[in-house]
Amino acid sequence: MDATTNCVLPRYRVVRDEAACTGCAQCVRSCANGVHRLRKDPDRIVINSRACVNCQRCVVFCPELALTIRPWPQVGTGSSTWTAEAMADIAKQAQTGAVLLSSMGTPAPYPIYWDHLLLNASQVTNPSIDPLREPMETRVFLGSRPEILKINERERRVVEPLPPQLKLDVPIMFSAMSFGSISLNAQKALALAATELGTFFNVGEGGMHCDLEPFADHAFAQVASGRFGVDAHYLNTAAAIEIKIGQGAKPGIGGHLPGEKINSEVSRTRMIPEGSDAISPAPHHDIYSIEDLRQLIFSIKEATGYRKPVAVKIAAVHNAAAIASGMARTGADIIVVDGFRGGTGAAPKRIRDAVGIPVELALAAIDQRLRDEGIRSMVSLVASGSIRNSADVVRAIALGADACSIGSAALIAMGCHQCRDCSSGRCNWGIATQRAALTARLRPEEAAERVVNLVRAWTAEIQEMMGGMGINAVDSLRGNRLMLRGVGLNEKELDILGVKYAGE
Amino acid sequence: MTRRNIPREGEVRIPSGCAIAGIMDRSGARHDGGDILRSIALMHDRSNGLGGGFAAYGIYPDYADLYAFHIMYESREARAAAEAYLEHFYLCEKQERIPTEEHPAIKNPPDIWRYFMAPHPMRLAASGLDEAEYTMQHVFHINGKIEGAFVASSGKDMGVFKGVGYPEDIGAFYRIGDYRAWAWTAHGRFPTNTPGWWGGAHPFTLLNWSVVHNGEISSYDANRRYVEQFGYDCELQTDTEVITYLFDLLARRHGLSQQMAAHIMAAPSWREIDAMEPDRAAFETALRTVYASALVNGPFSIIVGSEEGLLALNDRLKLRALMVAEKGPMVYLASEQAAIQVVCPDAENVRSIEGGVPFVVQRDDVAAAKAGEAAENRAVRDWPLEHEVGVLPRKRREA
Structure with missing residues (x-):
């Protein structure tokens, strides 16, 4: 041998x-x-x-x-x-x-805390609310807010206008997936779906293809360490900007899109030569500390005239709560925390399977830390990384999220079967590939319809669950941890999640 | 009073149903507690003998500038500790046992005292707080840290009389017929548990606020975790407590009108907002966005008392009963219409409070003064503090 x-x-x-x-x-x-x-x-x-x-x-x-x-x-x-x-x-x-490469979220059998959190329902002392009869509000706004709103009560107007806000008709967005890691058709499907649903998709770090500009009102433009496709037009076209510090599936490392995937379209969108490797460094080389992040946030705000909310996305890591608190103070309008079971187009297997922490714990810790510091209401919090169904969304919001982002679930709706071979570029479903013969298999309108169906179904389920709890606005679910009870958790886990045990 | 083994409010969350009532004279003329007693007594079946109480405004005109603390003690040690604490932070003009009358249905009452006090001027100045905030902190301290002592009320020229029993028996026990107030509210409680603790009865109060509530809010923990960010410790884990703190945060600290605070807590639906003309929709959207976590959800009907008057509010789906009627300067509120008609058979404009629409009754002199005030809210923290050293509480300087 x-x-x-x-x-x-x-x-x-x-x-x-x-x-x-x-x-x-x-x-x-x-x-x-x-x-x-x-x-x-x-x-x-x-x-x-x-x-x-x-x-x-x-x-x-x-x-x-x-x-x-x-x-x-x-x-x-x-x-x-x-x-x-x-x-x-x-x-x-x-x-x-x-180095072993792999894709999508870790398949390793780590605890999934969502499955240990049970939801409440009303019985006798207050009524459940029927979503077929009563309004059941799923709309949320993302952005930073003042602690106190200055208004003129007689004229019924706001004295000091709010910072820019994103309106989501459903508390579900689509996670960042770049052109390059997924096909343009897959991106178009997400763009169409986001527009139809009144929510947002995220172009990822690969720039925004001109075909997506008609949907830019529903797009996050991402600024990642490689700065691919970033210019003033890009920033000003999108509805919001997301600075990507880290990704749940591969915290602490950058990305590498091999030259063979950089065809002419990808090259134009990323603003790099055709055939050259697209390497995103592990850190942003202009962010070596929290005060540097503030400079980048305000550079972007200056470039966009303070008209766009700026989100900062981090991977869920051990010190996520303190990091998030720092981010809130740097001027980030939206904090995105991405759990370690989240997906990726390609990651070293050892990183994917061993680095980071579950999003449930990170989310609970961040929400509590921001409340301890009295600043939770002034910033928005988005959770992503392994949101599998509507009950996970409800749990995440009850733990403290304003909204969730879904990546894998949206791709599965389009046909993805989680084979975890995205990095090969031979995706038979036309999603994680740039081969024309394969991408042609994914028709954007048809894929968008499936994604819209998925989110509509989840929304109906969320409304049913909220109604059962006697809640008719998602605002009253946010951070409402009394609506959760733990099963099969130890004291420390209950403590971090801030929930009582079932029966308590 | 011995402590039982069953958990109390604060140790466990206890949902309860209730009867509530309120009577107010807009002119500011004062009336004894006879009517409110008969009104709440009529709704006997809406409570189960595990809590009743009354709030009264205008009962202490001779001490109107001083904080009137009603404190319930379960032991002599508790009273000694609380009085030593108060002596340190306040100058007390007068203290006495609240007169009570033995009543066969009232078992094991605590020792109940009242104190008329001004904040200690030096300590107030050193605290860097205004006197309301200063007083609030000390109320929180006594309730949270001094075992066996509970501040039932802490406002000026007002007081709360509450305990374990049916409200009509509690009223007789406290001899509320002897007090004259321009506004009265009452509460009869139907808890789903039997804590039997006097401090857990309602109305719940803080400073001049008193709240009586019938309902069970499903947004409790979202509201609690919102107000706790700003130093409101929800020790009792009750809906009434968190609603009181929301009013204090929005109306006192943020400088919004009580009506606006109530509007935020029962905000119009997005469907309604979407149908508004754009400027109005933008205004309502900003309110709902900034104060999303102050939205109160689930069934509730509340009557809020304050130095301004009464405010009644129902949840926006109108899941709880609350009636209102008028007669001359008098306004009557009650969970049941009969409870109004028993004290005012010829009441006019009898109607139910609309879901999500605050019903505000201000004393005439308050309404006149408000009409001349600025329409823009000014947060308490933006007012300059004037550090006077004197026995009477300082006033805020107009800036």
Whole structure:
């Protein structure tokens, strides 16, 4: 065995029901990984299971339901320490000497605190509210506010105007996903959906493609460490600006979009030469401390005439509460905290699986810290990273968030099957790829409709849950931790989450 | 009074249903407690004997400039500790036991005292606070830190008489017929638990505020965590307490009118705002945005008393009953219409309070003075402090 010998076993086994298969070769056309190949003589389809990433495109599109994907059936060693995955990782690194890359949120079995928080409902002493009969308000505004509003009561007008605010008809936005990490069609779908829903999408750090400018009223422009695509036009076109300090899936490191993905469109949008690697440094090299962040925030505010809210996004890390409090004092209008189960287009596997903390704990700690300091009402707080359903949104708001952002969930609505192979650029669903043949599979209007359906369904569920609690405005849910009870949590976890145990 | 094993307000959150009533003479003429007693007594079935009380405004004209503290003590030690504390921070003009009358239905009352006091001028000046804030801090200290002492009321020319029992029995116990007030409110309580603690009865008060409330607000923790940012410790974990603090924050500290404070707490829906003309919509949007966490949700009906008069407010969906009627300078409020008609059979304009629309009754002299005031709110913290050294409380200088 030499250094190049591949000891890594396939992860999946693709099984074809030969009795059901009609040989239509839909699977062959579906798979950019070359799992299914048509062999002429004799006329049959052969399978290369090693190439399968479990994106399930062929399974979904097989008209005869003849395909299933199973785990590779090799038995493990029986060791809990040296699992098949642990050994496969070592084998890959022994073969390549490289950092292991992976994508999407960590699949590791860390606690998901959402699943340990139960919601309240009214019984007897106060009535639940029927959302079909009564208004059930999900609108929220994001931006900074004064502690005290100066008004003229007789004339019913505001004496000192508020800082710029974003109006969200639903407390759900779309997380930052750049052109480059996802396809332009996927971005267009999010832009269309955000516009339709009255919420916001985020162009990520890859600049804003000119095709997205018609939707810029519903766009966050991101300023990240690589500053790709950033100029005065970019900042002034968007509705709001987000400074990305960190991302939940890969706190503390930058990003690397390989040159082969920098085609002419990506090149133009990112304002970098075609074919060159797009490297986002780990830190912003003009932010080495909190006072530097203030300078960047105010540079952006100056550039946009103080007409746009500026958000700052951090990864949920150990000291998130203190960091967020500092951010609130630097002039950030919106604080975004991204939990470590959040997704990514590409991250070193060890970083994704080992760095950062769950968003639930970070969110609860940040909200409480801002309240302890009496500044929570003056800044908005957005939570993201592993929001899976409407109940997670309700839990996040009850813990203290003004709104949530969803990334993975929106992509799943478009077809993503969480195969975690985004970094290969061969996304069969046309989402995380720039190959024209693949991106053409994702039609923006159709994908947008699915995303809109998802958020509308969640909104209806949120309204039902709020109504059950006797609450008819999301304002009264925000930070309302009495509406939560913990199960299966220890004292310390309850303490950090600021919730009582079920039965208390 | 011995402490029972069942948790009290402050140790556990206890929802309760209730009866509330209020009677006010706009002219400022004072009336004894007979009518309010009969009004609340009629709604006997809306309470269950576990709490009743009254707030009265204008009862201490001889001491109108001094803070009148009503304090309930469960032990001699508690009284000694509280009096030593007050002696340090206040100059006391007069102190006495509040006269009470034995009543067969009133069991185990605490020792109840009242004090007429001015803030100690040197300590007030050294505190850097205005006298209302100074007094509020000391009320919080006594209630939170001195075991067995509870300040039932702490305003000027007003007082609260409350305890465990049906309100009509509590009224008889305190001899409220002997007091003359231009405004009265009353509360009969139906808690879902049996804490049996006198401090937990209502009205709840702070400074000149008194609040009686019927309902259970679903926004409680959102409201609590909002006001706690600004130093309001929600020790009792009751709706009434947090509503009182919201009024104090918005009306006293932020300088908004009581009506505007109530409007913020029961804000118009977005649907209504969207239908407004743009300037008005922008104004309402700004209020809802800045004061989003002051929105009170879930069923409630409240009567708020203050030196200005009474304010009644229902939740915006109108999930609790509250009636109002008038007769000459008199205004009557009650959970049930019959409770108004029993004391004023020929009351006029009998109607229910509309959901989310504050009903404000000001004393005539207050209304006249308000008409001449600036329409822009000015936060308390922006007023310059005038540090006078004298026995009587200093006044704020017009700036």
